[in-house]
Amino acid sequence: MNAKNVRLRPLRAAAYALLAVAVIGGGWVLWRSVPFDLPSYATWAGLVVALVAIVSLLKPQRWLGIATRGRAAILLLVGVALTTTAALWPSSLHRSAREKHRIDDFLPEYNFAEYHEARTRAPIDRVIEATRNVSVADMPTARLLMTIRRMAGGHLSVPPADSKPWINDVRDQKTGFMVLEESERDSVFALPLGTKASGLPHPVRCSPAEFAGFTGPGKVRVVFDVRVAQEDDGLVRVTTETRILADDPETRRAFACYWRFIYPGSAIIRRVWLDAMIARAERATPSET
Template sequence: MAEKMDAERSVVDRWMPEWHFRERHWIAVDAPRDEVLTAAREMTWREAPVARFLFRFTKSRLSADSRVLDDFAKGGDTVLELTDDELVYGGIGSQAGPVTPDRPLPEVFTQYAEPGCTKAVFTMRYADGILSTETRILATDEATRRSFGRYWKVIRIPSGIVRLSFLSAVKRRVDMPAKR
């Protein structure tokens, strides 16, 4: 399955073709593409309780009924691109917190290279009955890459658990729409 995913270029490749850190997860979902991506956009923290629990360590006051992707946008991430089968969100961070460039993030994201920053993309993609999520991180300099590498060793497993929680929430949402 991973080989199949690698063989098909993803929209995220246009935004971050190279990265220093990456994680990918997937789940089989038997539903029409539009339903799956709508469920991904509308997923709430209540539907992903494990993710909500883990995010409480980094973000305060997550409302159970707020949409996950809306909260990502409030935290500095922005929509980079939405296609018929992929949602791509991105953000730039530094030790001081989210970076807000002078121009809209989608205009500057790929070329942004200020030292001391990390660029991150997060996707949800649905193709051939597989809903996948991918996170990529690119540091803008070697010292930041080394520093983030230490952080990545600590957060990679909880981050993966969060992504799996999101995938499961979307699958439950499309499998049982009448019970929402």
């Protein structure tokens, strides 16, 4: 073994260790926060493969088994093909198989959806208070991801870390969201979207009364809820479900591509949001409620 290989051995060991940490850490985040969605996972898997291939084109990464630029070029084609196929994979129409909730009255059928839940032993009145008073300032990770998503949509301004309850902005429609129905334990919110020539969605102003009729080419309806339920074992369950419906095939294809890319970030935002609610409920004192 020559001196060069001896010198490189610690660097390779460190690289393998960093890769293992990244894989384990990323896997834990995905397992906890991002429910499995095959087209989205495949889209991002293809991106990772393509990125590794690009690095290997510049310098073959033998420690990854990519010893030549020819192999890297083949890997790049595989990554691009996987991402393109997954991002453009056709979406279908779904209907919830769970028990009926208020969200079903506003969007019973949908093309895309995500569901998240969390549990706590905090009293239900504190949990309800927390769902209403949690703010963006309580969720720095979510704020970072929302900023990245805004920038991807062409909005370069960074939203402030507002400490006011998030629901205030929804009631005032400052962010494009609106309240469709609000109660202590089951509230439903909406976001009407239009699509630009590029296919990227953007909020569209409309009233809650007009939302049901917000249909047609280029229009997308987004509905999400927040539900609080007392369970038999003393736990309180908080859930949020998001549903999205695009009416015409062209808009559906464009939004599908957009959704496959943003889905992991969207899921993490909702996971962080639920965690912030639970944390607020568990640290609350009777004087705060």
